[in-house]
Each structure stands twice: as C-alpha cells, then as structure tokens.
Amino acid sequence: MTNILCIGAGYVGGSTMPIVASHCPQHRFVIVDINAARIAAWQSDKLPIYEPGLDEIVRQTRGKNLFFSTDVDKHIAEADIIFVSVNTPTKMFGQGAGKAADLQYWEKTARQILENSTTSKIVVEKSTLPVRTGEAMERILNSNGTGLHFDVLSNPEFLAEGTAVRDMENPDRILIGGRETESGQKAVETLVELYANWVPREKIVTTNLWSSELSKLVANAFLAQRISSINSISALCEKTEADVNEVAHAIGLDNRIGKYFLRSGVGFGGSCFKKDILHLVYLCEHYGLPEVAAYWEQVVTMNEYQEMRFVSKMVASMFNTIAGKRIAVFGAAFKANTNDTRESPALEVCRALLEEHAEIIITDPHAMENARYDLGELAKRITFEPDPYVAANGAHAIAVVTEWSQFAQLDYEKIHASMVKPAFLFDGRNLLDHRKLYEVGFNVYPIGRPALTHLLSQ
Numbered sequence: 105m106t107n108i109l110c111i112g113a114g115y116v117g118g119s120t121m122p123i124v125a126s127h128c129p130q131h132r133f134v135i136v137d138i139n140a141a142r143i144a145a146w147q148s149d150k151l152p153i154y155e156p157g158l159d160e161i162v163r164q165t166r167g168k169n170l171f172f173s174t175d176v177d178k179h180i181a182e183a184d185i186i187f188v189s190v191n192t193p194t195k196m197f198g199q200g201a202g203k204a205a206d207l208q209y210w211e212k213t214a215r216q217i218l219e220n221s222t223t224s225k226i227v228v229e230k231s232t233l234p235v236r237t238g239e240a241m242e243r244i245l246n247s248n249g250t251g252l253h254f255d256v257l258s259n260p261e262f263l264a265e266g267t268a269v270r271d272m273e274n275p276d277r278i279l280i281g282g283r284e285t286e287s288g289q290k291a292v293e294t295l296v297e298l299y300a301n302w303v304p305r306e307k308i309v310t311t312n313l314w315s316s317e318l319s320k321l322v323a324n325a326f327l328a329q330r331i332s333s334i335n336s337i338s339a340l341c342e343k344t345e346a347d348v349n350e351v352a353h354a355i356g357l358d359n360r361i362g363k364y365f366l367r368s369g370v371g372f373g374g375s376c377f378k379k380d381i382l383h384l385v386y387l388c389e390h391y392g393l394p395e396v397a398a399y400w401e402q403v404v405t406m407n408e409y410q411e412m413r414f415v416s417k418m419v420a421s422m423f424n425t426i427a428g429k430r431i432a433v434f435g436a437a438f439k440a441n442t443n444d445t446r447e448s449p450a451l452e453v454c455r456a457l458l459e460e461h462a463e464i465i466i467t468d469p470h471a472m473e474n475a476r477y478d479l480g481e482l483a484k485r486i487t488f489e490p491d492p493y494v495a496a497n498g499a500h501a502i503a504v505v506t507e508w509s510q511f512a513q514l515d516y517e518k519i520h521a522s523m524v525k526p527a528f529l530f531d532g533r534n535l536l537d538h539r540k541l542y543e544v545g546f547n548v549y550p551i552g553r554p555a556l557t558h559l560l561s562q
C-alpha cells in the first residue's frame with residue numbers, strides 16, 4: 105500500500121483524486137485543505153462542486169480508501185507521494201502584477217512539506233505552474249540537511265470542468281515530466297504505474313520536467329486561441345451576413361484544423377485560460393521575447409473585445425439606452441454543467457450592464473451562490489431568481505450567456521407573452537432555435553449570424 109496525499113481540495117484535487125482512488129483500491133488516499141468549510145462539504149452529502157457523476161464516485165470511495173482532512177501536517181508526515189493542487193492565481197501586487205503567477209500558496213506548501221517530512225517522498229506538481237517552477241521546488245525541498253530526498257515531478261491536469269469525470273476516466277493523455285536522473289526516472293515510473301491501473305500505457309507520455317510544465321500552459325493557450333480566432337471571425341460575419349456556425353463547420357471538416365473549440369460565443373471564461381495565457385505572456389517577457397508575448401496576449405484582448413461587443417450590441421439594438429430596462433440574464437456559470445463562476449463572461453456582462461444602469465435579474469440552475477459571492481458588492485444591485493420564467497417576466501430583453509441545455513427547453517412563447525414589447529433576445533452562445541424565436545415574435549441577436557428582427561423589416 106502506498107500513502108498518497110493531495111494538498112488542495114479544490115476543483116482539481118477534489119475531482120481527480122476520488123477517481124484515482126476508485127481505480128487503485130490497494131492504495132490509501134487523503135485530500136487535505138486549509139479551508140475547513142470545503143473539507144466539511146467534501147465529507148457531507150452536498151459536495152462543494154457540481155460535477156456530473158462525481159457524487160457517486162466520492163460516495164463509493166469515501167471512508168474506504170479516500171479520506172478528507174484539514175490536518176495537513178500529519179498527512180504530509182505519513183505520505184509517500186504528495187500531489188500539490190493548490191491554487192496558482194494571477195499575482196495582483198508587486199512585480200508582474202496582473203500577469204505573473206502568484207506562487208505564494210504553492211511555496212508555502214513546499215515549505216510545509218519540508219517541515220513535516222521524516223521520510224523521502226515524491227512530490228508531484230498538479231497545479232499549473234510557470235515553466236521551471238519545479239527547479240525552485242526542488243531547491244526548497246532538498247535544502248533540508250536531513251538526508252531526505254525529494255523527487256519533484258510535473259503531472260499537469262487537463263480535465264475540463266463539467267466533464268471532469270469523463271476526462272479523468274478516459275484521458276486523451278497523461279503527461280508526466282521528471283528529471284533525467286536515476287532517481288527522477290524511478291519516480292516517473294512509480295507515477296506511470298499508478299496511472300496504468302486504468303489508463304492504457306500508450307496514453308501515458310513522459311517528458312523532461314520543463315517540457316511537461318510548459319506543455320500545460322501551451323495546451324490552454326492553443327485551446328483559448330481557437331476560441332478567440334473564431335470569435336474574431338464572428339465579428340466579421342455580423343458585418344457580411346456570413347454565418348459563423350457555417351464557417352466553423354466548413355473549416356472544421358479539414359482534419360488539419362479539426363472541429364473542436366470552434367464554437368463562437370460571448371467569450372471564454374473559467375479560472376485558467378486567461379490566467380495561464382497571462383502567465384505565458386509574462387514568461388515570454390521575462391525571457392526577452394516581447395513579440396511572442398504580444399502574440400499570445402492578443403488572445404486575451406480578443407476575448408475581452410468579444411464580451412464587450414456583446415454588451416454594445418445589446419445597447420445599440422435596444423435604441424441606444426438600457427437604463428432602467430429590466431434584463432434577464434440566463435446563466436452565471438462560465439460554461440454549462442458546472443457551478444463555477446470564476447472569470448465567467450456572464451458576470452462580465454452583468455458588470456457592464458450595471459454600468460449602463462440596467463435592472464438585472466439573473467438565473468442559473470447551479471451557479472447562483474458562486475455568482476453572488478464573485479459579484480461582491482454588485483450582487484446587492486442584482487436580483488437572483490432560480491425560475492427562468494419568473495426572471496423573464498416583465499423583462500425587455502433576455503441575454504443567454506451560459507449554454508445550459510435547460511434554457512433550450514423552455515417555452516419561449518409563454519416567456520415572450522410575459523415580456524415588455526418589443527422583446528429582445530441576445531443569444532451569446534448560439535444555443536437556441538433563432539428562426540423559431542423570431543416567429544414567436546422576438547427580435548433575435550445571435551453571435552456571428554444575421555440578426556432576425558421585426559424592427560428592421562418594418
């Protein structure tokens with residue numbers, strides 16, 4: 105039996121470790137966090153994150169070979185392998201503010217591992233980190249003078265929220281980076297063995313430490329770049345009567361381009377894309393590569409443009425003023441099937457609508473609590489309504505900003521009847537049947553497709 109510890113019971117630690125535990129009943133897994141409320145929630149029937157399929161896996165493993173605890177020190181002492189999945193947000197102060205990675209949580213963890221270890225261990229970077237962070241971790245850990253040895257591995261996580269269980273059960277690849285020393289390679293093999301309990305060997309890729317760290321940032325940058333690319337084209341489509349859905353389909357059929365991540369919308373959100381690209385930008389600046397930095401920064405700039413373009417379109421089409429107008433915002437989560445609202449375009453849209461003095465009522469099946477928290481003081485100026493029919497009642501407009509399938513199943517005839525006329529619908533995710541909505545009486549504004557409006561034809 106191996107004692108495996110995960111430090112950080114957030115989205116990554118909390119959703120990956122139960123799945124690993126379910127495939128490795130021969131090992132003992134503990135997930136620790138300094139956030140006592142979070143640990144209590146993982147031990148309860150209402151898990152702190154909404155992730156389809158995860159409840160069942162946690163129920164099956166918890167108390168058998170999976171345990172949650174706040175006693176970080178004790179479990180560090182007992183562990184053979186430690187996964188570190190603490191948060192690595194963008195630094196908001198000092199050098200590199202607004203771009204660089206804030207490594208304070210990560211460094212505290214490294215020191216805590218050192219202080220509480222009485223045996224040698226493998227330490228695995230699961231958090232997304234700037235390339236060469238492993239070197240700093242090695243230096244801290246191996247500066248102990250106690251004869252203990254720590255092998256540092258990089259094993260970035262590629263799961264997407266909302267599909268975490270599926271992604272972890274059947275990953276495209278598992279990436280493990282290690283030092284090219286005898287001890288480093290032995291540590292890599294130990295981790296390969298762990299994943300080989302359910303992942304086919306050919307999907308387990310091993311590299312040097314730096315390639316693994318960098319590959320994670322680059323994977324996110326490439327994914328986000330595709331979204332910004334298609335979103336930039338959506339703006340051109342709106343000027344030319346081309347249809348971005350048709351363009352995405354046509355180009356995606358080319359195997360060299362591929363069909364994924366070409367869904368144009370109100371912009372990408374989530375805790376990682378923006379943060380990881382900015383970390384990449386900062387690294388490029390740090391290494392004296394300003395042209396490379398500028399190239400990647402444009403992906404984030406284009407995303408902000410797309411979010412604001414959506415709001416500008418709302419204002420312009422509603423006769424250049426939305427002050428005092430009631431707007432029902434459908435969605436708060438940054439994507440469907442999650443309760444996560446970090447960097448959600450929905451909240452950016454709400455902030456911009458409030459600046460225009462609109463009256464906002466927001467509805468979401470799972471993310472209202474997090475939205476309220478993330479909006480902070482602004483939440484006091486917003487109404488939170490679980491029922492979309494009530495949210496739309498008396499509204500001038502609906503803005504669809506999260507692609508929840510529930511929103512596509514609503515009775516829009518009933519909704520239209522309850523709204524102020526002319527009724528507007530802005531579909532920021534191209535989720536709904538626009539022709540049908542138009543026939544019901546809505547003035548419909550999709551993304552990157554011609555608007556269907558009764559106003560223009562009059």
Ligand code: NAD
Nearest residue numbers: 112113114115116137138139189190191192209231232261
């Ligand atoms: P999160 O904020 O949800 O969770 C991090 C947890 O670490 C928090 O609960 C926090 O209390 C805990 N923590 C911080 N310092 C600690 C310490 N010293 N001891 C114990 N616990 C501590 O973050 P997340 O979304 O799980 O992301 C974690 C890392 O994984 C980040 O680097 C992120 O970029 C990366 N990542 C995230 C995703 C995702 O989908 N969210 C996917 C892949 C990679």
Ligand code: UGA
Nearest residue numbers: 261262263264265365366367369371372373374376438439
């Ligand atoms: C993303 C990556 O997909 C994961 O591989 C990675 O592990 C993770 O970031 C991370 O490092 O945190 P996630 O942010 O959870 O996962 O979700 P995505 O499905 O990538 O969606 C991100 C955003 O892009 C969402 O707002 C989504 O609505 C938007 N999106 C996605 C589009 O606008 N169009 C698309 O075609 C796809």
